[in-house]
Amino acid sequence: MDRAAAETMDLADPLARHRVQFTAADEDGPIYLDxxxxxxxxxxxxxxxxxxxxxxxxNLVGGWSRWIDLPATVGDRIGRLIGAxxxxxxVCDSTTVNLYKLAAxxxxxxxxxxxxVADADDFPTDRYVLQGLAAATGCELRLLNGGAxxxxxxxxxxxxxxxxxxxxxxxxxxFRSGARLDVAGVTEAAHRRGALVLWDLCHSAGAVxxxxxxxxxxxxxxxxxxxLNGGPGSPAFLYVRxxxxxxxxxxxxxxxxxxxxxxxxxxYEPETGMARFLAGTPPVLGLLAVDAAAAVIExxxxxxxxxxxxxxxxxxxxxxxxxxxxxxxxxxxxxxPARRGAHVSVAHPRAWPWCRALTERRLVVGDFxxxxxxRLGPAPLYTRYVDVFDAVERMASVLEAGVDDTLDxxxxx
Numbered sequence: 001m002d003r004a005a006a007e008t009m010d011l012a013d014p015l016a017r018h019r020v021q022f023t024a025a026d027e028d029g030p031i032y033l034d035x036x037x038x039x040x041x042x043x044x045x046x047x048x049x050x051x052x053x054x055x056x057x058x059n060l061v062g063g064w065s066r067w068i069d070l071p072a073t074v075g076d077r078i079g080r081l082i083g084a085x086x087x088x089x090x091v092c093d094s095t096t097v098n099l100y101k102l103a104a105x106x107x108x109x110x111x112x113x114x115x116x117v118a119d120a121d122d123f124p125t126d127r128y129v130l131q132g133l134a135a136a137t138g139c140e141l142r143l144l145n146g147g148a149x150x151x152x153x154x155x156x157x158x159x160x161x162x163x164x165x166x167x168x169x170x171x172x173x174x175f176r177s178g179a180r181l182d183v184a185g186v187t188e189a190a191h192r193r194g195a196l197v198l199w200d201l202c203h204s205a206g207a208v209x210x211x212x213x214x215x216x217x218x219x220x221x222x223x224x225x226x227x228l229n230g231g232p233g234s235p236a237f238l239y240v241r242x243x244x245x246x247x248x249x250x251x252x253x254x255x256x257x258x259x260x261x262x263x264x265x266x267x268y269e270p271e272t273g274m275a276r277f278l279a280g281t282p283p284v285l286g287l288l289a290v291d292a293a294a295a296v297i298e299x300x301x302x303x304x305x306x307x308x309x310x311x312x313x314x315x316x317x318x319x320x321x322x323x324x325x326x327x328x329x330x331x332x333x334x335x336x337p338a339r340r341g342a343h344v345s346v347a348h349p350r351a352w353p354w355c356r357a358l359t360e361r362r363l364v365v366g367d368f369x370x371x372x373x374x375r376l377g378p379a380p381l382y383t384r385y386v387d388v389f390d391a392v393e394r395m396a397s398v399l400e401a402g403v404d405d406t407l408d409x410x411x412x413x
Contacts, residue, residue, distance in 0.1 A: 001318055006385040009315075015308050015380060018300055022382040030362040031391040036203060036343040036377025037367050039229030039293070048292035052285055063284075070287040071256075071278060077294045078228075078237045081302055082201060082220070083211035088245075090274045091224070091237045091290055092282055095202060096125045097252070098221040098238040101277060103133055103169060105248040106196045106219060110166035113195070114139045117160050117168045119152055121145070123175045126200055130169060139166070150334050151179030158189045165195040172210065173203035173341030176369050178313075178333040180208070180341045184215035191216065196244075202226060205237075206297050207309050207342035207380060212239055219244070227342065227379060228297060230290035235283050245273055254279030300381060308380035309342040312388055316344040316376060319392040327399040332373050343377040345369070346395075353403040354395070363394040 010016060022040045032040065055063050075089035082089070092098070107116065118130050120143035127143070134141040144160055146152035151174050161168060168190045173180050183199060190197045199220040204210060206227030212220055220239035224230035240248065249270060255261055256278035259269045270276035297305070313333075320331050324346060332345035348354055355368040366376045378388055 001315060001322075001389065003386060003389050006315070006389040009311070009385040013308065013385070015300055015304055016384075018296070019382045019384070021296060030359070031364045031387050031394065033364060033366050033376040033378055033383070033387070033391055035379025035383065036226055036375060038225055038232060039206075039227060039379060040382055041231065042229055042293060042296050044292040044296050045229065045231065045289050048288050049285060052288045056284075067282070067284045067287075070284060070291070071282050072274060074287050074291045074294070075237060075274070077291060077298065078205070078224070079239070081228075081294060081297055082205055082222070082239065083209070083213055083215075084239055085213055085242070087274060088213075088242055089237055089239045090277060091235050091287055092278055093236060093280075094233075095200070095221050095223045095236040096129060097279075098236050098277075099126060099169075099198070099200065100129045100133070101250040101252055101279075102198055102219045102221060102238055102240070102248075103129060103167060104251045106167045106198055107133060107137065107139060108251075109244075109248055110194075110196065113164050113166035115142055115162070115165045116140070117142045117144065117157070117165055117195075119144055119146060119170055119174075121148070121151070121174065121176065122169075122171050123200065123202070126169065126171065140164075146179075149177050149179065149332055150339060151177060152181065154182070154185065154189075157186065161190055161193045161195055163193060165190070165193060167196050167198060169198040169200070171200040171203065173208060173343075175203055176332075176373055176375070177345050178203070178341045178343045178375075180204070180334075180339055183210060183212070183217060187215050187217050203343070204341055206294075206302075207305055209302055209306050213241075217241060224290045224293070226377075228290065229293040229379075229381075231286070231293070233286070234290050234293075235286045238277055240274060240277060245276070250277050250279075252279040256280060256282065296381070305380045306342075309378075310337060312378040312380060312383060312385070313337070313340060313342065313344050315385060315388050316378065316392070319389065320344065320346055323392050323396045324399070327396060329399070342380070343375055345373045345375050347372050348374070348399075350403050354398060357398050357403050358395060361398070363398065364391045 079089035201222035332347040
């Protein structure tokens with residue numbers, strides 16, 4: 001791979017026309033490879049928020065006649081991106097809150113089982129929520145240790161799921177290494193033992209095919225500010241398979257989950273469908289931003305986005321091996337593309353000062369994850385192949401010049 005080859009790939013890229021919608025994707029600033037943490041804003045989101053502010057200003061409380069159903073209508077749009085038929089996804093709250101709601105509901109639905117199986121290397125909020133539930137309910141949290149790069153071993157995971165397992169809670173794509181699990185295979189293995197599965201889709205929704213309905217998935221949560229480009233802190237989503245909806249009762253009893261909401265009755269009686277997983281008043285501006293952002297993703301199509309993601313990450317892997325490994329870096333993501341999501345991680349003993357130098361010199365924006373990893377997330381809607389090539393060259397130039405390893409470690413957010 002040389003830069004001319006990257007330019008040729010960009011000329012043939014069927015998604016290239018979408019880049020113009022992301023006005024911040026200029027040619028002069030640092031190369032942005034952090035789309036797996038926070039996506040860029042699109043013109044569609046900017047316009048949707050401007051329209052929403054005018055609507056709010058002009059109509060005030062009268063706008064609720066259009067806003068009140070947004071959690072479900074935006075949820076159906078997200079559903080089309082993650083392989084879920086209408087009426088199974090809502091957009092509300094944060095990933096942490098939604099994970100708590102569904103994990104608690106799933107655990108309560110299996111009262112004769114007292115084990116939750118999860119990944120010890122999963123994103124911290126997932127582990128913290130499950131630790132809190134274990135402390136509150138007395139259930140056993142069974143944390144599995146997988147490989148730092150390739151993630152959980154599927155055979156070991158299956159062996160850990162037994163007749164006492166109520167819930168298996170896992171990330172589709174590992175936040176640090178990008179290791180990807182087989183949603184259908186893991187779900188089927190858990191179902192053979194009578195357990196429910198709760199998937200965290202934060203690092204796959206909007207870039208990686210998921211196919212929840214096809215896989216027979218039970219429950220899922222995910223954020224909308226990474227590959228879905230909904231904006232910082234935009235509301236998360238949750239999925240509950242249709243036949244499970246009336247069987248589960250989530251623990252946060254709020255008025256938006258109440259049947260006959262505006263009767264203001266004295267007792268809580270949950271809605272019969274997905275609305276029962278709502279709690280408080282929905283964040284209207286955030287929902288409208290997510291809807292506009294997801295419409296751009298939908299227009300591009302998940303198959304095309306995934307095809308480009310695979311090419312971008314394969315290009316990154318090749319360049320890491322040829323350009324960065326001779327300088328002391330190592331690939332920290334699965335080498336097998338069948339086990340990899342949409343981001344690539346690079347390990348180096350001086351990863352933090354390296355990452356900081358790249359940011360402060362306005363060369364490349366990736367992100368650092370302890371203890372020694374820089375993550376690179378090329379978002380297929382707006383990242384070019386020349387961006388990937390140039391980013392690796394800039395990374396190599398910093399290593400060649402030397403990095404200051406006396407810098408304090410960051411407070412990672």
